[in-house]
Amino acid sequence: MTDGIRAICFDVYGTVVDYRPALIAALERFGATAGLAADWPAIADEWRASERVAMDTVNEIGHWRDLDALRAEGLRTVFGDHDLPEPSDAETAVLVGAWARGRPWPDVPAAMARLRERFLLATLSNSTITTLAAVSRHTGLVWDAVFSSAQAGAYKPAAAPYQRTLGWLAMDPAEVLLVAAHPYDLRAARGHGMRTAFVPRPLEYGPGRLAPTVEDGEVDLVADDFADLATRLGA
Amino acid sequence: MTDGIRAICFDVYGTVVDYRPALIAALERFGATAGLAADWPAIADEWRASERVAMDTVNEIGHWRDLDALRAEGLRTVFGDHDLPEPSDAETAVLVGAWARGRPWPDVPAAMARLRERFLLATLSNSTITTLAAVSRHTGLVWDAVFSSAQAGAYKPAAAPYQRTLGWLAMDPAEVLLVAAHPYDLRAARGHGMRTAFVPRPLEYGPGRLAPTVEDGEVDLVADDFADLATRLGA
Structure with missing residues (x-):
């Protein structure tokens, strides 16, 4: 997949x-x-x-x-x-x-280093470029490209951020994987032909809150966390 | 300046x-x-x-x-x-x-690390996002944002790459400095209100070639190399 x-x-x-x-x-x-x-x-x-x-x-x-x-x-x-x-x-x-x-979830930094050995890593975020730059500095995360909805003039899950990102990467949609904890984001990406991986973040909204889930077959991959994601992608 | x-x-x-x-x-x-x-x-x-x-x-x-x-x-x-x-x-x-x-010019890596302590660092290049990502990996250079003319649909020195970049950064043009070895690029940036720094690269086109130069007052800053640039920007 x-x-x-x-x-x-x-x-x-x-x-x-x-x-x-x-x-x-x-x-x-x-x-x-x-x-x-x-x-x-x-x-x-x-x-x-x-x-x-x-x-x-x-x-x-x-x-x-x-x-x-x-x-x-x-x-x-x-x-x-x-x-x-x-x-x-x-x-x-x-x-x-x-x-x-914000801090990266604990599983993120080591897994990102593994993933970067094999893949081009980019943001596809609704945040501004300057906020994403500040996050990178604060967390030490390194991106190959920083894509923001601000560059598309519309917020995910509108079509423009996904379509523009695919155009900027000049890749086939099936060559690009979106990783997100939010099913609405993954559903939109899939609608544009992208591959999709769901990583649940049950604590995003605080302890005891209901975390979003995906249906069987709704995404290409469900990973426990970023370490599991890297392993399953062969990184 | x-x-x-x-x-x-x-x-x-x-x-x-x-x-x-x-x-x-x-x-x-x-x-x-x-x-x-x-x-x-x-x-x-x-x-x-x-x-x-x-x-x-x-x-x-x-x-x-x-x-x-x-x-x-x-x-x-x-x-x-x-x-x-x-x-x-x-x-x-x-x-x-x-x-x-390509390799970074020898003065680049150490100076970029100094500049990153004080400034958001971005590319503003006519190359594709994937080529810029490959350059980053090959050289170890870290960017806060990667802007390509491909995201503006026109090549420098057309207006779109400069204007789009300013919009994406959501900064006043005078808050953004373009560093280039090419006067045509700096003249265009200045036309959009950006600050400009010329760093001559006399060997870009090979030994013995005539390197481009700038006129007095045509740019905000002329630096000998990136180390000199960092020093003059207080980094």
């Missing part, structure tokens, strides 16, 4: 990087400094959830706004919902910057 | 990488294997020169063809000009692949 793959594209947030602890930590630090008490983990989760709605709206309206802008706006909205004072621009910048300080 | 710079974009071929020896070596190996005698350095130089004409034609016609395709076609043309037999597809692929085996 995975013969002939030359390049692997990775969803980053949730799949490669565990961002929730970094968001909670940044919000808690902000709260302590500002003398504000709140349910910061709940705020982090609502903030994260607001992103999907905002990206879908951008896709519907067709007027591009990048994810840094959507995250800033989402933060202000969630603060309002919790009767917290509106954060200043500087506070907003610090909190949005927390998205770049 | 360089205050406020956040990102540095690099022309790759000629500026970062010395490609001519790799082309000559690959052509000489090909000639030895095929039992063909020819002036391989001259063929390498004509092959390289054919690229510019082909890219300008793509820009005029507006029908995108990537640089790997142009290089393959250029090779066949130059072979024909020298009354050499047309290379097979496999031979052409090997020779076009030689473009990815």
